[in-house]
Amino acid sequence: MGVSQLGEDEGVELRMSADAKQLAVVRTVAADIAMRQDFDLDSIEDLKLAVDETCSTLITLAAPKVVLSCRFVVAQDGAIHVFAQVPSNGSAPPDRESFGWRVLTALVDSVTTWVEPATTGDGHVVHIDLVKRSAGTVDE
Template identity: 70%
Template sequence: MSHTEPQSGESESALAGVELRMAAEPTQLSIVRAVAADIAMRQDFDLDSIEDLKLAVDEACSTLISLATPGAVLIAHFVVADGSVQVSTKVGSQRSAPPDRESFGWRVLSALVDSVTTWVAPQADAYEVHIDLVKRSLGTVDA
């Protein structure tokens, strides 16, 4: 686990995050779930919201692992902002299409968080598949 390093042009609030880099293997999912739960607890999320975030992060990372090239690194970046936890995940893939938004897993993921997006970014010889999600605590519902 590494704390993000400042890059030119980034605001201080964008640096208040935690980034995990791990093998894109199912055995690593417990680590990313534990970090998600810890961050949500520290933000005083209620127990249901903590569990929702854990399950959502697990589903996002599981989806990316299924798309990963052999030996790929899964990256999960967590940022706390305005009473919400923002999670950006990505992995290297040979697949040029985003995850299936009609799948059961995607529907579950969408139901657990306030917003979820996915896209694919071309790389030199492959692609990078992204899934970003936001979970707000119950006390920060938009007015």
């Protein structure tokens, strides 16, 4: 399910400096949203770790002094969609062969990533989107 199907104005969006010091905030928000959706404890931890890995990966790719955006949207089926992005000087996507990427894909139901040219100025924007369903939620 893409962004347009979920709605641009839905959910909770965090905008923070692309700095590892901010990871605790985004993990806390992820856990709170999962708890409100009655995710079990293991699923809550998986989402927290996945969001941490997503944002950590984007921080390593970020241009200096930029803002990382992380938006959480709860779909009608209860799945949590996370849309994260950061401006980057490079055009390379995250390394899909890395240990971190393998951990990320094991923690969530789906992960996609892509890079697009920045709409303002030079550079690119690196995106990582993920979906996490509660252990009791079935895929349609």
